Amino acid sequence: MKTNTIDDKKILHISEEEREAGLKLIANEEMMARAVERGDLTELRKYYEAEKKYYHDVYGRISLNQCRYYFCVTAGEMARTAGRTGVDKLKSLRKLKRYLELVEGAGSKSEVGRLLWTMVTDFCLMCRVHKEEMSPSPFIYKCQEYVETHITDQISVSDLSDHLRVSTSTLNRRFRKYTDMSPARFIRHCKINVAREMLKDTSLSVSEISEHLGFNDQPYFQKCFKEEVGMTPLSYRFEE
Numbered sequence: 001m002k003t004n005t006i007d008d009k010k011i012l013h014i015s016e017e018e019r020e021a022g023l024k025l026i027a028n029e030e031m032m033a034r035a036v037e038r039g040d041l042t043e044l045r046k047y048y049e050a051e052k053k054y055y056h057d058v059y060g061r062i063s064l065n066q067c068r069y070y071f072c073v074t075a076g077e078m079a080r081t082a083g084r085t086g087v088d089k090l091k092s093l094r095k096l097k098r099y100l101e102l103v104e105g106a107g108s109k110s111e112v113g114r115l116l117w118t119m120v121t122d123f124c125l126m127c128r129v130h131k132e133e134m135s136p137s138p139f140i141y142k143c144q145e146y147v148e149t150h151i152t153d154q155i156s157v158s159d160l161s162d163h164l165r166v167s168t169s170t171l172n173r174r175f176r177k178y179t180d181m182s183p184a185r186f187i188r189h190c191k192i193n194v195a196r197e198m199l200k201d202t203s204l205s206v207s208e209i210s211e212h213l214g215f216n217d218q219p220y221f222q223k224c225f226k227e228e229v230g231m232t233p234l235s236y237r238f239e240e
Contacts, residue, residue, distance in 0.1 A: 029074055032120055033081045039128025041121065048117055055116075059109045067112040071103045074116065078123040085127045095122065139164075140178055147190045154214040157183045191215070192228040199237040206233045 035044040059067055079096040083089055099119045106112045146163050147155060160183055161171045168183075175183050191213045198209045210221035225233050 029077045032074070033077055036078055036081045036120065036124040036127055037085050039085070039124060039131045041124055041128060044121060044124050052117075055113055059113050062109075064106075064109050064112070067109045068103050068106065071112055071116055071119075072100060075099050075103075075119055078120055082123050082127055082130075085130060087126055087130045091126070092123075095126065139174055143175075143183070143186065144190065147187055151191060151194055152212055152214055154216070155187050157187075160187070188224055189228060192225055195221075195225060195233065196229065196236065199233055209233070 031047055032044065035041075035047060062070075075096055079092045082092040082095075099115070099122075103112060103115055106115055142164060143160060146160060150159070153159075157168055157171065161168045164171065166174075171183050175181060175186060179186060181189065195209055195213055198204060198212070199206075202209075204212070206222070207218045210218045213221070215221040215224070222232055225236070229236055231239070
């Protein structure tokens with residue numbers, strides 16, 4: 001029985017040499033995709049430096065249309081890689097569409113080659129930014145650093161959001177996601193941790209510690225301390 005098959009060489013109008021060169025280019029996507037998925041710009045640059053001569057040679061052996069075709073294949077893979085990283089699908093598709101339009105207007109193979117590395121680097125940077133935004137460690141560390149630096153001030157949630165250059169709603173959302181507490185509760189938590197150290201390591205009175213840490217008044221400080229620790233400041237000080 002005769003089976004209908006698709007001959008990619010006929011559809012793409014390429015020679016055997018062009019086909020082999022193209023398959024090599026597609027195979028190289030895996031290495032690029034790994035760097036892009038990690039958002040590793042340094043690794044991507046190393047790969048580019050090692051492979052740019054190869055790409056120049058391959059592009060010299062295939063037609064401009066074939067350069068555009070393999071560019072589109074790689075661009076699609078970079079968009080899928082960004083999706084696996086968790087980048088917003090719509091954002092990734094918009095970037096893909098932009099580069100497909102740009103390569104369509106590329107007038108030379110060298111222009112396609114330059115655009116390829118610009119495109120791959122752009123997707124890599126997008127993945128890196130996404131990872132940094134989603135990673136709790138840098139964000140929470142910056143919050144903690146700010147609170148500890150201003151531990152004696154009356155820190156507000158607005159102070160924290162202004163320092164981090166995010167809206168209060170974004171600040172609240174990230175705190176709920178990564179710490180399961182509100183920013184206000186986090187500020188209080190940091191202050192009470194310092195209060196616990198001061199109660200054990202200094203002879204300052206509860207009132208003096210309360211004032212030093214920027215609480216409005218001593219009763220409020222005692223209330224916050226008990227909610228956080230489960231006992232009053234004095235009980236904590238003399239606990240064995």
